[in-house]
Amino acid sequence: MARLFDFYQSQTVFITGVTGFLGKVLLEKLLRNLHVVTKVYVLVRPSAKKGVSPKDRLIQEVFGSRAFDALKCSKADALSKVEAISGDVGLPNLGMSDNDYSRLQEAVNLVIHCAATVKFHEHLQEAFRINVDGVRQVLKFCSGVKNLKSIVHVSTAYVAATRMHEKVIADEVYPVQFDHRSLQERVMHLKPEEVDDQTASILESCGGWPNTYTMTKAIAETVIMEEGQHLPIVIVRPTIVGPASQFPYPGWVDTLIGPGGLVLAAAIGVLKVMEGDGEAIVDIVPVDTVVNCLLTACFARGTEFVCGSGQSVPVVTIGTSSSNPMQWNWLIKVMPGYFGRHPSPKSFGPVNFRWVKEKWKLHVLQWFMHRLPAAAMDAKAYMSGSPSKAKNQSRIAALEKAMEALVFFTSHEWVFSSSGASNLVQCLDAADIDTFNFDMSQMIWDTYLTSFSHGLKIYLLKDDPPRWAKSTL
Numbered sequence: 001m002a003r004l005f006d007f008y009q010s011q012t013v014f015i016t017g018v019t020g021f022l023g024k025v026l027l028e029k030l031l032r033n034l035h036v037v038t039k040v041y042v043l044v045r046p047s048a049k050k051g052v053s054p055k056d057r058l059i060q061e062v063f064g065s066r067a068f069d070a071l072k073c074s075k076a077d078a079l080s081k082v083e084a085i086s087g088d089v090g091l092p093n094l095g096m097s098d099n100d101y102s103r104l105q106e107a108v109n110l111v112i113h114c115a116a117t118v119k120f121h122e123h124l125q126e127a128f129r130i131n132v133d134g135v136r137q138v139l140k141f142c143s144g145v146k147n148l149k150s151i152v153h154v155s156t157a158y159v160a161a162t163r164m165h166e167k168v169i170a171d172e173v174y175p176v177q178f179d180h181r182s183l184q185e186r187v188m189h190l191k192p193e194e195v196d197d198q199t200a201s202i203l204e205s206c207g208g209w210p211n212t213y214t215m216t217k218a219i220a221e222t223v224i225m226e227e228g229q230h231l232p233i234v235i236v237r238p239t240i241v242g243p244a245s246q247f248p249y250p251g252w253v254d255t256l257i258g259p260g261g262l263v264l265a266a267a268i269g270v271l272k273v274m275e276g277d278g279e280a281i282v283d284i285v286p287v288d289t290v291v292n293c294l295l296t297a298c299f300a301r302g303t304e305f306v307c308g309s310g311q312s313v314p315v316v317t318i319g320t321s322s323s324n325p326m327q328w329n330w331l332i333k334v335m336p337g338y339f340g341r342h343p344s345p346k347s348f349g350p351v352n353f354r355w356v357k358e359k360w361k362l363h364v365l366q367w368f369m370h371r372l373p374a375a376a377m378d379a380k381a382y383m384s385g386s387p388s389k390a391k392n393q394s395r396i397a398a399l400e401k402a403m404e405a406l407v408f409f410t411s412h413e414w415v416f417s418s419s420g421a422s423n424l425v426q427c428l429d430a431a432d433i434d435t436f437n438f439d440m441s442q443m444i445w446d447t448y449l450t451s452f453s454h455g456l457k458i459y460l461l462k463d464d465p466p467r468w469a470k471s472t473l
Helices: 021-033 054-062 066-074 076-081 098-107 124-143 157-163 180-188 192-205 212-227 260-267 287-302 328-341 359-383 392-404 419-425 430-436 445-460
Strands: 012-016 039-044 082-086 110-113 150-154 233-238 240-242 273-275 284-286 315-318 354-356
Touching: 012 021, 021 039, 021 054, 021 066, 021 076, 021 287, 039 054, 039 098, 054 082, 066 076, 076 082, 082 098, 098 124, 110 124, 110 287, 124 150, 124 180, 124 192, 124 212, 150 212, 150 287, 157 212, 157 233, 180 192, 180 212, 192 212, 212 233, 233 287, 240 287, 260 328, 260 392, 260 445, 273 359, 284 287, 287 315, 287 419, 287 430, 315 419, 328 354, 328 445, 354 359, 359 392
Parallel strands: 012 039, 012 110, 039 082, 110 150, 150 233, 233 315, 240 284, 273 354
Antiparallel strands: none
């Protein structure tokens, strides 16, 4: 059996989306465990700040991240293999200069496309530009790569968001059932404010999509089926990407992703009630597990292993709903329990959270559990002569609005096939399995959710570790 390590020997890799959460962990893993690669090119958008180059962004935002602390101590020379390329996935030729474009097409062997806007309610024009046009530009670029071996497109399992009533979501592309080209052309010719006015009706008329993110990611997969079947491409669909389980550090996270905001708000006593079904499955996968899957999928596609579905474009879903399911109730029970043992100085009170399914009950409880206490705190601030601290009502309003974006996902459940991921694991030999394993069936949720909570506390709340580092997690 071929070794994954040997496959990456002397290869040149091109990565998009490296400044994002997933992209950082992917690059760190590649440099730490697959340092036999010759070169890694990373596409980085120029900063809006004058005088900040893509190279500066790579050094400050990526290498400056805590995710790279250990690597800089153990294998600092590996960083020299990375070159920042100025560009933007949503622009013609990926926004690269003619020289960079042709140079990379001559040099690159492996492409991992992570770049996307993951904002649920991104402006539809921007979502089309990045999530759909970005894929088209990557396919165009790859079609001209001289020695291409493998392409990985990072999608999302929730391209099947409208299929929640199906028993199991298969590892296959579900082409969108509308004329996506005509829709995009119409949307891109409208004024931005006109698009805002029409977005809700567009999402509904195109199949009842919950947001612009899931719809445009589904369109992107359709584009790959239409325009990329001649390329050695594999689609990897993570479910909800959570903090790291092991690398770069247990619990490492640098953004409020997935249910992290919900859990954090509940854990510090701000969020008391949320619309949803506590008995529904929440499908979370650690970011480092996703990275292992991406690197293995790239290897498998480049060596002709059978990976994913039997379609011309194979699909691999990496998640837990079919192999190791967990309910929202358990997530909310375990993580606030951690914060009860290790309370944050930023806490607003004890954990007291509940799920409700009925909207009328939600509105009543929100008034009594969120808005009235917030109004009382603001009134106290005014009476004490500190009007600048009277921001609780606006914060609660912002929190409730943010939680509305999650209601579709907390009120439904999906079971995603794990057959593609199970087959893909078989590509790993005994020497690789410990380093690149992504079998989620053995995940111990109590252990992972403790790391998840630990990461929220240290990396997002910025709590001081010495206060509680000696206590038992």
